[in-house]
Amino acid sequence: MKIICGQKELLKGIQIASKAVTPKSSDPNMECIVIDTKNNDIRLVANNMELGIETIISGEIIENNSVDRIELTANLFQNIIKSLPDTNITIEYNSGSKATISDSSDRKFEINVTSADEFPFPTKLNKSNPIEISQLALKTAIGQTSFAASKNGNGDMMTGESFKIVAPSTLRLSALNGHRIAIRNVTLDKEYENSSIIIPAKSMDDIASILSTDDDKKVSVYIGANSAMFEFDDTTIISRLIEGKYFNVEQMLSDDYETHIIVDKQSIASCIQRTKLVVSDSEKRPVILNVTDGNVLITMNGSKGKFEENLEIEKNGKDIEIGFNPDYLISTFNAITDEKVEMYFINSKAPCFIKDANEVYIYLILPININVN
Amino acid sequence: MKIICGQKELLKGIQIASKAVTPKSSDPNMECIVIDTKNNDIRLVANNMELGIETIISGEIIENNSVDRIELTANLFQNIIKSLPDTNITIEYNSGSKATISDSSDRKFEINVTSADEFPFPTKLNKSNPIEISQLALKTAIGQTSFAASKNGNGDMMTGESFKIVAPSTLRLSALNGHRIAIRNVTLDKEYENSSIIIPAKSMDDIASILSTDDDKKVSVYIGANSAMFEFDDTTIISRLIEGKYFNVEQMLSDDYETHIIVDKQSIASCIQRTKLVVSDSEKRPVILNVTDGNVLITMNGSKGKFEENLEIEKNGKDIEIGFNPDYLISTFNAITDEKVEMYFINSKAPCFIKDANEVYIYLILPININVN
The missing domain is CATH 3.10.150.10 (DNA Polymerase III, subunit A, domain 2)
Known part of the structure; x- marks a missing residue:
């Protein structure tokens, strides 16, 4: 095998295939990327048995008569290509299970490779009825x-x-x-x-x-x-x-709620983030939302101190006091791109819903019973 | 104590004082920053016995009659101030060894502080004959x-x-x-x-x-x-x-040398960096420089493979082959801002010098005996 590819193209392909590489595995195949020229295109293939990836990169196959598939340690391969400038890179299989990787300047790597005879190529599906x-x-x-x-x-x-x-x-x-x-x-x-x-x-x-x-x-x-x-x-x-x-x-969804609030997403997201400052890493403390007309008081009581902040809200329905794992609120708010978020509460022991008007997204979060503590 | 400071000014001061904080120490004083208003300015002070830092920040002292020095955990203090927007921040000592940190919005932290009676304030020197x-x-x-x-x-x-x-x-x-x-x-x-x-x-x-x-x-x-x-x-x-x-x-410097080369700094720095790719982390292998007329061949032979690169140089004197710890060359080249660097060799067992013409900087690196390996 002898191929020539642009450095950027090669690096892009390696980065894609690497998603299916398990860096430290008992099976060396899972740490590797295969360069496959069998079908007269340059394929990079990786497979960790959960995920298999094959990506075709542009480049020139100079020779693929003797050995047409070689297997390289993904991490070393990526680091070498990353270390080279954006020029044409030649990869050539030598006898003795060695491959040289060289660029148009006067530099050359020689690394160990194996033929990919033992490599578990991912099994493709029939191409019918795609979604x-x-x-x-x-x-x-x-x-x-x-x-x-x-x-x-x-x-x-x-x-x-x-x-x-x-x-x-x-x-x-x-x-x-x-x-x-x-x-x-x-x-x-x-x-x-x-x-x-x-x-x-x-x-x-x-x-x-x-x-x-x-x-x-x-x-x-x-x-x-x-x-x-x-x-x-x-x-x-x-x-x-x-x-x-x-x-x-x-079945877990519900249209029944007693309280509905609309709040600025960025304000509540950064507020909940701040509540975590007074809690040590190992500590599990609920953030408490106390909803009244036009206002939610958000408090946290941790081993490092106390925090409180008031946020303006639009509110319909009953007042409610309810506690949550702050991490669940943070990851949910982080996933939403809307400027305002709407939260629906049933009671302080039932799941809260965070959803948009059209239900393009629906998040359900179980509260923490704050009266037990 | 009650003070008001801008968030940016406070954060800058904390970041300066934090250089003298030891985050995990058996002595809680070393994890802390003191806010000191005794002299009618706002000083942030930290001291880990190796280094003591005092920095004055601008702001307003509203009250310093009862307690004029309080000690806060540096890490928590910094995280709280970082989490707040760029507005005026009020820090107020309360009874019961608590301080509140609040901003102009409706948010408030209450954290534990101590009076700084036990704090080892750094001992200043007489201000005479400064350099x-x-x-x-x-x-x-x-x-x-x-x-x-x-x-x-x-x-x-x-x-x-x-x-x-x-x-x-x-x-x-x-x-x-x-x-x-x-x-x-x-x-x-x-x-x-x-x-x-x-x-x-x-x-x-x-x-x-x-x-x-x-x-x-x-x-x-x-x-x-x-x-x-x-x-x-x-x-x-x-x-x-x-x-x-x-x-x-x-006494360790010398003007005696047999070989003098001038090489592009960036080229040799990135070349030596590349040699490390074929060496595993625990492995100590020398990078070998083989200097001949107009050329240095740089090679590395590691457990992951071999690397070689040729660089153009200007050379005076004898040919030489010499080996180095690549990390020592890399950190030296990283410290130099000149485009070209000059290297002086005596023989393959004597220190190499990297210095500029006026000897504003001089680096001496001992070689590794490559004939022993």
Whole structure:
């Protein structure tokens, strides 16, 4: 194998493929990226068994007769390419399982590589009946929901994100842990049949990080029995699915509320952030919202001191005093781009809803019982 | 005590005083900043026994009759002030060892403070016979030398930086560890008597970080038996001295060399940086410079692979092959702002010198014996 690529193109490809690399693994294949010239294009491939990524980069194949696939340690490969200026870079396989990486200046790296005979190339799905979504819309919707999934528990359903066609042309993403739910509805251009899968939230985050912010570009999603395939630009991503039937999120929603407030999003987000200053890291203390006409008094009582702040609000319904884990409020407000947010309270023991008028997004957060403390 | 200050002014003062705070100490005083209104100005004071800092900030003292000095945890104090917008901030001591910090909006922190009765206020020196230096010149000279001091060994002379009047109007800063020396000469505006002290290199770095980059501003240095005092702007810094007689650095310098090269600084700095890619973190491998007419071949042979690069040079004298710890070359080149650097070699076992024509800076680096490996 001998190829020539631009440094920027190569680095972009490595950064995409690296999302499917596990840096410290007992299986060396998972730490690697394969350069594959078998099909007369230059593919970078990585697969950590949760996520497989293949991306095609532009460049010239000078020779691919003898060895057409080589496997390199992803981290070293990326660091080397990063260290080189934006010129043409030649990668050449030598005998003795060595490859040289050189640029047009007088510098040369020689590193160990292996043939990719043992590499677990990701299994692609048949390309039929894709769901098509704008890359920007999917990227945004993932960013606004996946944070709510549980971070612990390998293969646990709560570590997944539900990807579900709920109406012929509405995709609903939802993620939850035991204390909150995040839902985002995306309107699609076409109608699709019902389908419902669970994708690991970590895979969704990795996919979102590769998707472009260009609203005119589409991503095609193919759904298989055990995996889903995302195809866009020159990249194909295959994610393992989590098996099982997802929680009935719709059943947890309610239209019944006693209190409704509208508050400036930035003001409440930075206020809740400030409450954390008087709490030490290990301490779990609720932030308390005391809602009265035109005003919410937000207080925190921590081991380092006390904090209070008053915010102006628009209010309908009853007064209420209710406590929350401040981190859940902060991550929710951070996911919302609206200037104002609307919060709906039932009572101090029932979930609070934060949602927009059209229910494009719906967040549900369980309160903390403040009378017990 | 009750004071009102602008948020920016307060934060600037806290950041200056924090350089003399030890965040995790067995003595709570060392984690604190004192607000001192005793002399009818607002002083922020910190002291970790190596370094003491006092800085005066502008603001209004509303009341200082009962308690005129209060002690606050520096980290919490800084985080609170950082979290507030750029408005006027009121700090008020309450009974029961509490202080409230509030801003003009409707928000308020209440935190624990102590009276500063037990606080070790730094001992100031008599203000006589200061050495006067431009703040920029001192800041630059520290940045170009202190990195060469030893990082380990509490109170060890090698962890100090020599601050010495070597000619009536030349200040020489030097720092060294067992493998290298960094020297920087600063021309002073006036003539001074001989003096020579050793200041902890860490203190010098902290002082440098507070000094301004304004060449027209001066800093006055007062030298005492056990400490040195730096006075500039509204800040006074007192550093402990390291006792003893510093190494005779001059004796280690030499004018004798067999090879002299001139090389582009940026090219060689980034080349040496690249050599580190093929070496794992724990591995100590020399970078080898092979100097011939018009060319230096730079190679590294590490556990991850091999690297080589050729750089153009101007050369006088003999060919030479010599090995170095790459980190020592990198930190030296990073400290030099010249576009070209000049290197002087005696032989492959003797120190190499990197210096400018006027010897404003002189760096000496011991080679690694590459024939032993």
